[in-house]
Amino acid sequence: MTNEASGGGPGPAARRFRLFLLACAFLPVALAAHAAPCPQGKGEREEVPALDPYTKGEPEAMAKLGYESFGPFGWGDAHDTDEIVRVLGEIPLLWVETAHFKIGSSLAPYVLAQDRDEKDKLRAELTRLRKRLPKVKPAARELDRWLMLHLYAQRLEELYADFCRHVGVVDADFTPASASGGSNGGLGDGPYLGQREKFRVLLLDKTSGIGRYSGHFLGYEAKYSMRWYFHQTGAMFFGAASEHLAGTYGNDTAFHCTVAGGVVHNFVEGFRWYRTQAPLWLAQGCAHYFARRVDPRYIVYGGGTWSSGDPSREEWKWEPRVLARVKHEYYPTWEDMFAWSDYDELKMPDHMFAWSRVQFLLQDAGATQSFLVALKDAPAGADVPPPTVERQRELVEAAWGRSLAELDADWTAFVKNEYRSR
Numbered sequence: 001m002t003n004e005a006s007g008g009g010p011g012p013a014a015r016r017f018r019l020f021l022l023a024c025a026f027l028p029v030a031l032a033a034h035a036a037p038c039p040q041g042k043g044e045r046e047e048v049p050a051l052d053p054y055t056k057g058e059p060e061a062m063a064k065l066g067y068e069s070f071g072p073f074g075w076g077d078a079h080d081t082d083e084i085v086r087v088l089g090e091i092p093l094l095w096v097e098t099a100h101f102k103i104g105s106s107l108a109p110y111v112l113a114q115d116r117d118e119k120d121k122l123r124a125e126l127t128r129l130r131k132r133l134p135k136v137k138p139a140a141r142e143l144d145r146w147l148m149l150h151l152y153a154q155r156l157e158e159l160y161a162d163f164c165r166h167v168g169v170v171d172a173d174f175t176p177a178s179a180s181g182g183s184n185g186g187l188g189d190g191p192y193l194g195q196r197e198k199f200r201v202l203l204l205d206k207t208s209g210i211g212r213y214s215g216h217f218l219g220y221e222a223k224y225s226m227r228w229y230f231h232q233t234g235a236m237f238f239g240a241a242s243e244h245l246a247g248t249y250g251n252d253t254a255f256h257c258t259v260a261g262g263v264v265h266n267f268v269e270g271f272r273w274y275r276t277q278a279p280l281w282l283a284q285g286c287a288h289y290f291a292r293r294v295d296p297r298y299i300v301y302g303g304g305t306w307s308s309g310d311p312s313r314e315e316w317k318w319e320p321r322v323l324a325r326v327k328h329e330y331y332p333t334w335e336d337m338f339a340w341s342d343y344d345e346l347k348m349p350d351h352m353f354a355w356s357r358v359q360f361l362l363q364d365a366g367a368t369q370s371f372l373v374a375l376k377d378a379p380a381g382a383d384v385p386p387p388t389v390e391r392q393r394e395l396v397e398a399a400w401g402r403s404l405a406e407l408d409a410d411w412t413a414f415v416k417n418e419y420r421s422r
Contacts (some may be wrong), residue, residue, distance in 0.1 A: 038153035046109075048092040052133045052146050064132045065150070066157065071095030073102060073128050075200060077232040087216045088209050094149045100192055100237075102159045105203045107148040107242060113139050113251045117295065121253060129154050143252075152259070156201060159260055159290065163267050167372055168365035169193075187272055187373065191232060194376070196234030199264060204241040213239065227266060229274050236266040236274065254298040262289035263302045272376035277386045280346075281337040287357030290353060301343075301351060317417035318352045325349070326415045334404045338392040351405075360411045364400065371399035 007274060035120060051236040055061035062068075071082040072095070082106065083097050091106045112119055126138040136147065143151065164170060174191045188194020204210060219226060222242050228237040240262060241253045249317060265287045268278045291300050298318045325331045331353055340346065346354075362368055374395050378384050387395070397403055402410065 002326065005378050018162070023382060046092075048094075048145055052094075054133050054146060063132070063151070067096055067153070068099075069095075071097070073097055074233070075102065076217060076228075076230040076235070076237060084213065084217075086213055091204070091209060092145060094145060096149055096153050096154050097198070098157055101153070101156050101199050101201055102155055103149070103156065103203070104204045105145070105149040106209065107145060107203055109145055109146060110143045110252050112143075113253075114255070115251065116254045117297075118251060121295070125151060125154065136259065137310050152201075152203060154230070155256060155259070156199075156263065159263060160199075160267075162293070163264060163290065164193075166365055166368065167271075168369035170388075188376075189273045192235075193267055193270055195236060195270050195274075195326070198235060199263065199266060200230070200237040201259070202237070203259065204237040204239070205243060206301045207241040207243045210239060210241055225262075227262065228267075229270075236270040238262045238266050249298060250298075253295050257291040257294045257298040258300045260294050261287035264290040266373075273378070275378045275382060276376065276384045279338065279392055280340040280343065281354045281388060282375075283345070284351065285354035285356075286362075288355035289358050289362065292355065293324060299351075299358060301346075306404045319357065321349075322352050322356045323338050323415055323419040325353075326412050334396070334408065335389055335393065338389040341386070354400050356380040357411060360414050362398070363414075367399045367401070371395055 049056055055065070055067075057070065062070075074080045075084060081093075084104070085093055088106075094105050094407045096103050107370075117192065122143075123138050126136050126140065128140055130136040133150060136150070140147070169187075171191060174187050174194055190196035191199050202213070210226065211223060214226055218226075222239075224237050224239075224241075226241075229235075230237060239257075240255070240259055245251075245254050245258070248254075259341070265283050268283045268286050271278075287300070291298070298319070299316050332350065334357075337350075337357065338370060340350070361371075375387060375392075394403060400407060
């Protein structure tokens with residue numbers, strides 16, 4: 001199955017950049033319920049409560065979840081959630097603003113698939129959610145539209161925290177007071193990994209909304225998926241539609257993997273600021289790493305395609321494949337990876353090795369932080385070209401305190417030790 005991965009907005013020399021996914025939307029709190037087509041296709045109209053039935057919009061209940069608003073609120077350059085609702089029409093859009101995200105969802109009610117791993121995963125997630133939202137039932141077999149919004153709000157905040165742990169940063173590192181800008185020590189333009197505004201995530205049920213959203217607000221019609229940088233607003237955007245996944249990927253877990261990969265790609269691109277593109281191997285490797293932490297069975301590629309393979313064929317078991325190639329010394333060098341610039345030219349082994357090397361590097365959060373900070377260094381207000389192979393070599397060796405040859409020996413030892421029983 002193909003995945004159009006495109007994005008852009010004004011900015012660096014290569015401001016149009018590639019990434020995962022689609023688009024979605026939210027709903028401001030209103031007094032009447034929304035009517036939507038019945039997801040089971042029975043012909044009735046599904047009544048979607050305009051007021052969240054779990055919190056009732058009560059400030060104390062929202063505070064426990066870390067919510068600031070159910071909308072309406074600002075969104076992108078020259079448009080807000082009300083305008084998105086107007087353009088996308090009859091879609092039942094639900095909105096929520098959390099500590100680090102503005103999220104919109106038109107995801108349909110989800111009936112749990114007959115998959116034990118997914119059932120266990122969802123039960124654990126709902127159990128965590130119930131601690132802050134008592135009306136949630138961890139053993140629920142169907143998740144309504146509002147519960148899907150709450151679930152993705154939790155998932156995204158957990159993903160943000162997990163990313164921060166891996167790169168050794170906390171929110172205080174990105175407060176406006178420390179964001180002096182440029183090579184004089186500031187860590188960015190604002191408090192959201194250096195972005196001025198919170199990350200935007202739009203999760204649609206139907207792919208048709210992607211084209212309408214992108215065509216109206218961004219000036220081009222995306223067919224499947226997109227990332228975007230709102231230059232004037234100072235926010236990274238990721239959009240995805242669950243309808244694009246089908247067959248063995250037509251479930252909530254696969255969609256969760258897709259969202260995790262796309263959003264992490266934006267974390268990497270937006271770290272400090274989006275004034276230069278991150279190296280392809282780094283952004284793609286991080287996206288794979290965090291998506292596989294959700295569930296490794298669903299392989300999500302940036303750029304050209306999503307995997308359409310059957311998870312039961314175990315194509316997703318990358319560890320033994322990487323191990324076999326390492327034993328035969330058949331793999332791309334660090335310099336090979338540093339030179340990657342086109343998603344469409346990457347083959348499956350390239351994705352596997354980007355993931356493995358990033359997994360290895362992320363063991364050292366301090367070094368990872370030093371690398372990212374130096375990688376994204378730029379004079380205040382300036383756009384700079386992507387780092388050269390030589391610059392990447394210099395930064396990697398400085399951050400991890402090892403030559404590439406030494407890092408290669410360390411990485412191959414890591415692979416042989418960690419992957420031998422997989």
